[in-house]
Amino acid sequence: MLSVVPRPVIVRAPSKVNLHLGVGDLREDGYHELTSVFQALSLSDDVHLTESDALTVRVRGVDADSVPTDRGNLVWQAAELLARRAGRSADVAITIVKGVPVAGGMAGGSADAAATLVGLNELWRLGLDRAELFELGAELGSDVPFTLHGMTALGTGRGEKLLPVLSRNSFHWVIALAKGGLSTPAVFRELDRLRAEGDPPRIGDPDELMHALAAGDATALAPLLGNDLQAAALSLKPELRRTLRAGVTAGALAGIVSGSGPTCAFLCSDEDVAVEVAAELAGAGVCRTIRVAHGPVPGARVLADDISR
Numbered sequence: 498m499l500s501v502v503p504r505p506v507i508v509r510a511p512s513k514v515n516l517h518l519g520v521g522d523l524r525e526d527g528y529h530e531l532t533s534v535f536q537a538l539s540l541s542d543d544v545h546l547t548e549s550d551a552l553t554v555r556v557r558g559v560d561a562d563s564v565p566t567d568r569g570n571l572v573w574q575a576a577e578l579l580a581r582r583a584g585r586s587a588d589v590a591i592t593i594v595k596g597v598p599v600a601g602g603m604a605g606g607s608a609d610a611a612a613t614l615v616g617l618n619e620l621w622r623l624g625l626d627r628a629e630l631f632e633l634g635a636e637l638g639s640d641v642p643f644t645l646h647g648m649t650a651l652g653t654g655r656g657e658k659l660l661p662v663l664s665r666n667s668f669h670w671v672i673a674l675a676k677g678g679l680s681t682p683a684v685f686r687e688l689d690r691l692r693a694e695g696d697p698p699r700i701g702d703p704d705e706l707m708h709a710l711a712a713g714d715a716t717a718l719a720p721l722l723g724n725d726l727q728a729a730a731l732s733l734k735p736e737l738r739r740t741l742r743a744g745v746t747a748g749a750l751a752g753i754v755s756g757s758g759p760t761c762a763f764l765c766s767d768e769d770v771a772v773e774v775a776a777e778l779a780g781a782g783v784c785r786t787i788r789v790a791h792g793p794v795p796g797a798r799v800l801a802d803d804i805s806r
């Protein structure tokens with residue numbers, strides 16, 4: 498008798514870089530109002546979802562050892578959330594193939610959660626629309642809606658209210674991951690401390706940046722990249738200054754701390770320059786991992802699926 502091996506639904510989900518991150522004052526509820534322009538990058542994770550008789554998670558690829566395979570993994574929480582919503586059990590075997598470095602401020606875990614929502618909607622034939630998936634995504638984490646959305650978008654609130662931003666052409670990036678991490682809450686606390694002490698300059702609104710994106714002009718975009726958390730990240734990890742300097746010396750148009758760091762992102766004029774900058778940064782020994790990427794790319798999307806199902 499022929500046994501049919503179930504084939505997985507495979508979903509690819511992008512990482513992100515913050516081109517602009519404006520941080521408002523600390524609110525009474527302990528949060529900061531954020532204004533963020535995100536761009537989805539080609540550095541991505543693939544999530545394989547296969548019918549099974551229990552919920553299991555396996556992780557392969559970059560930094561796989563540091564990713565939990567139990568309820569601590571966002572894909573587990575995404576599967577349980579969607580199963581509850583669908584009134585069914587969450588029996589699915591999930592394999593994550595990591596391309597996005599872990600804990601680098603690039604939303605890798607959020608991307609996997611977004612991929613799981615999209616993939617299970619397909620595998621379980623739930624027929625949920627994008628708006629319903631966005632709502633579920635926002636329950637899982639503030640970066641999940643953007644990794645569902647992809648491309649370039651303006652996020653407000655805690656990052657979960659999204660508006661598409663027109664972006665012409667591809668932009669070329671070098672992503673440099675620092676040795677050691679930075680805790681996001683600690684970076685926000687440091688910003689509050691710096692603001693209590695003096696008043697570090699704020700980046701203003703992203704209007705000009707959005708014009709440069711619409712024009713597809715990397716040279717115009719470079720000086721407009723901005724991040725209110727950068728001063729705090731540099732204060733906690735002064736060695737990032739060296740990384741930022743090294744990337745620009747190597748030929749990048751600009752370098753910026755992405756999100757709360759410690760990842761630094763370098764905008765380059767084209768792909769060849771990006772490859773050269775990556776090679777020089779690798780030689781300079783200022784970071785843990787270097788990747789070349791381009792953006793914008795689409796949000797979480799199904800790559801392949803078992804047509805005989």
Ligand code: ATP
Pocket residue numbers: 563564565569570571572593598599600601602603604605606607609610640681756
């Ligand atoms: P963000 O940019 O959204 O703040 P990040 O990119 O800095 O996130 P992640 O790679 O998402 O960080 O991982 C942060 C932590 O979350 C990891 O150290 C890990 O313990 C946990 N985690 C849970 N699920 C995942 C996952 N699917 N992939 C990676 N890390 C995960």
